[in-house]
Amino acid sequence: MARRKEPTARQQRLGTELRKLREAAGLKGREAAAMLGTDSAQVSQIEFGTAGVSEERVRRLAAHYACRDTELTDALVAMATDRTRGWWEEYRGHLPTSFLDLSELEHHASYRWDVDFLHVPGLLQTEAYARALFSYMNPDFPEDDLERWVEHRMRRKAILDSTDATPYRAVIHEAALRIRVGDRAAARAQLTRILELSEADHIIVRVIPFDLDGFAGAGSSMVYAGGPVPQLDTVVRDGPHGTVFVDAEAQLGRFRTLFRRVETVSLEPARSRDFIERLAKEL
Template sequence: MALRTTISERQRRLGAELRKLREQAGLTVSEAGGLIGMGRVHLTHVEAARTAIPTPRLRALCESYGCTSATYVDALVCLSEDKGKGWWSAYKGKLPASALDLAELEAKADALASYESLFIPGIFQTEDYTTSIFRADDEVNTPEAIETAVGFRMARQGILTGERPPEVHAVIHEAALHMRFGGAAVMRKQLLRLIELSELPNVTIQVLPFAAEGVSTLSTPFLVLSSHGRALQTVLLETPAESLFLHDAEPITKYRKQFDRLRAAALPPIDAKVSPATHETRDSLGLIQYVLYTL
């Protein structure tokens, strides 16, 4: 039995879900493996994502664990049978594995909920804005590396207008509108891009103003991805050291509640069809237009 030398987030997620189901059923690895004619070592490798599991055995294992949600079991089968190939495969070996994992997750997502405090979300960025960010990056430090990183980020934006575009809801802190990445002209183009993207039926963009009440000013950026009929959810936290993919119930609930607080405190979404002058209160479009005026 050949074991994987490289493990993707999708494969890691399947193993984690199976381990969680087994533990909830109160079974040891040996007991669970015996239910489907699989040895303890083999099932240990499956849960560690070091090897695959055939679909009939996967379904039998879920049934043995008492899992009754057909939607959830089908989601696990999709994780197992998916080959993990896509446009991002061309970047293998050129970018960190976590970047490819994110692109694969986004491609399968039904919904994205993001909060950014200092940057415009990656899938909303213009090419010039992205380039200015990577030029200041210590890790991406050659023209070739910058070109690759920028091209990858631009390719990720294809999900916004694809055949099955996910629902995207972004809350962006006002501070991100004032950060001068690339200078005033680049920022002006970037802010206009936000207004343009808000016209897509699947995109909602809100700005969290400096004056917002009831939310922590120290809220860290995060992304919540829902996939497979929203049966699976993942929270992504990006740090200078690593990207963390969380999928346990507790952190997902925590960040879901945090996002609800942020969007409730944020200004009403950008609506380019309605003039800010007709609104009785401030809205996201009005604030963006004000920042544009001051650039």
């Protein structure tokens, strides 16, 4: 099997999980290699995601590592045998790799949570809002590149509109709703779009108002994507040095707790819709 030059975040995650199982079993890479009848370099490539791995090998490794979690093993097999070439691959070489990895993560997510403080979450953005946001962030963008970024963002929303739509919960701070990324008309249209989406049974939108007592924030915005099993959940955070995909179990637990705390102090969905309607009328 040819070695991958640029593995996707999903391919890297499969390798990471296999490495975690090996280390939990107290085994060295050479011991796993001996069991497979290969060398340590091949095991390293599998664990870094630069080499694929068959279903048979995943199950042999899981058994060798004494993994008794059959649901986790089955989920890893599904990741290893997935040959999906998603729509996001059309943008490879034109958009940042992290954009494509996020699209793939969303495609496979069992649910999705968002927390945002400065901008409307990407899945809820209108085309005008996204265009204004990208234009501001990249003022020297050629028009073709700008349209490609906007188009990609709009296509990501398919996970909310399909027949098997992904359950989605968003907590948005009032600041993100008030900041006019575009003009007044675009701001009003954006709020209206959030209201329309929030009527769907699988979408819950909550608002954190400015006048909430004792709220110190959540550090920064985050995306939480549920995996087929909790061990395969992923948190995505944007930082000063780029996008980070978090998969450490302790950190995932902390972010789950953080989301529930933020959600608990936010307005109930009905009150949140009333709040957004008032903001829209102000415009």
